[in-house]
Amino acid sequence: MGENRTDTKRKSRQKEILIKVLRHIRKYWFFLALSIILAAVSVAITLYIPILTGDAIDLIIDKGLVDFEGITAILIRIAIVMGIAGVAQWVMNVCNNKMTYHIIRDVRNEAFHKLEILPLKYIDNHSYGEVVSRVIADVDQFADGLLMGFTQFFSGVITILGTLLFMLSVDVKITLVVVCITPVSLFVASFIAKRTFSMFKAQSEARGDQTALIDEMIGNQKVVQAFGKEGDVLEQFDEINERLRDCSLRATFFSSITNPATRFVNSLVYAGVGIAGAFSAIMGGISVGQLSCFLSYANQYTKPFNEISGVVTELQNALACAGRIFELIEEEPQTPEPADAVELEHADGTVELDHVSFSYVPEQKLIEDFNLAVKPGQRIAIVGPTGCGKTTIINLLMRFYDVDSGQIKVSGYDIRNLTRKSLRLSYGMVLQETWLKAGTIRENLLMGKPDATEEEMIRAAKAAHSHSFIRRLPNGYDTVIAEDGGSLSQGQKQLLCITRVMLCLPSMLILDEATSSIDTRTEIKIQQAFGRLMEGRTSFIVAHRLSTIQEADVILVMKAGKIIEQGTHESLLAKGGFYAELYNSQFAV
Secondary structure (H helix, E strand, C coil): CHHHHHHHHHHHHHHHHHHHHHHHHHCCHHHHHHHHHHHHHHHHHHHHHHHHHHHHHHCEEECCEECHHHHHHHHHHHHHHHHHHHHHHHHHHHHHHHHHHHHHHHHHHHHHHHHHHCCHHHHHHCCHHHHHHHHHHHHHHHHHHHHHHHHHHHHHHHHHHHHHHHHHHHCHHHHHHHHHHHHHHHHHHHHHHHHHHHHHHHHHHHHHHHHHHHHHHHHCHHHHHHCCCHHHHHHHHHHHHHHHHHHHHHHHHHHHCHHHHHHHHHHHHHHHHHHHHHHHHHCCCCCHHHHHHHHHHHHHHHHHHHHHHHHHHHHHHHHHHHHHHHHHHCCCCCCCCCCCCECCCCCCCCEEEEEEEECCECCECCEEEEEEEECCCCEEEEECCCCCCHHHHHHHHCCCCCCCEEEEEECCEEHHHECHHHHHHCEEEEECCCCCCCEEHHHHHCCCCCCCCHHHHHHHHHHCCCHHHHHHCCCHHHCEECHHHCCCCHHHHHHHHHHHHHHHCCCEEEEECCCCCCCHHHHHHHHHHHHHHHCCCEEEEECCCHHHHCCCCEEEEEECCEEEEEECHHHHHHHCCHHHHHHHHHHCC
């Protein structure tokens, strides 16, 4: 019973995936129709050639009795129809390639577009390498299967039908021999297809795990080597590699027995036609030329079964990969913006959190009944032990996550009624974790303000104390850096991120450990620059080093998702509570 349910579920899943693939093909119906027509033309011409060959053989009556003129005329006709068939096949392949790569382009665009609108929760819960594997490797596998299907499936089916019709027109009895043996080939193809889908799906998943591990290890190679974990990583890679090997071997084994099995059936068909045809020729039922025509048809009839069996196997792999792509495309996107969402043009700096509750996992509470009212221009520092919810507050303010209950207001608007773009453009954010794209220093700095002038960019760089080190680079602002900063130090990368925000001059600021990777001397200068930048701007400062937040208007002390203390630096120290403990622990001798 369990196996039947699994089999039914698998068939249902395959059917769903196939319907989705057909929906994508529907847009390119013209190429599909033209491909089928050209396949029919090519097959019809190919099947006409054995008749011409048979006619030529029949003109060879005996020694010295050969109609050379008739044979020459037939050979010229064969050359012409072969030329037409070749052109038809070439155009058909062009159509199939255009159709396949248009569909693949559409699927990749859909997948990448979905990545842009997926909630941050999805990215947090899936490894980057696994997501990359779906968009790159799985789509490539899908393309290979689709192209093979278009190229060989149509021609194969039409060839089978065409040869049957041609054979029926010559001799019904011999044709029945062929038809009676055909179900054996169909049984073989069906037997293999049932077992390969789940195997190729497992292979695709193992490949995704392998890509994820490689991506993670390359991105964190220094850490792996620093802790001497190369051996453990190699063991983990070997385990995934072994799993991929086992899945691939099983899938390849079943797919590889297709060809020899169908070739065996083909040999049965050929032998059956040869024996039945020989008896018929001896009895005068058909000529020797017609027998040669039948033998040729027997080969042409059975050949597509080899190809279609291979196509079916490849399509199982393609459908398994397509299933993983469609899973990504069909993921629940982030909550859509309301139709009447407001564009926040000039935020006045008022921020209010009203009875906000939030948790990443429903059964594990994090922030409960959080209340905060921020006036324009205030500097709000958020401190507390690791895991208390400081960065979560930032995620909620930027609407990377939506609150479970309560509301957050900016300039009097519930942020769920604002467009995400206008809300996020109102904030300037510098995180502890820097991010720079591959490109020039200039491209990275102008990311938030592409229309900034050279003077504005240099002014911002000087204010952030990054101008001096940029000027020392080989090509200054036009120096090309690798992904995530390449050979730049962590401090230099953070200075570039700070410069990028200073260039935008947003209405509000979020500084999440923004100076954690900068030396003390530069940090003092940056704090002074931030001081100038924060004048008149609402600022949220998350910091572990309490020396950096002493000038804050309000310090929020968080513990277990709740504000347990709030006030100025002096008032909190005088109170002698949790903040005083944190402060004294950092400066204890």
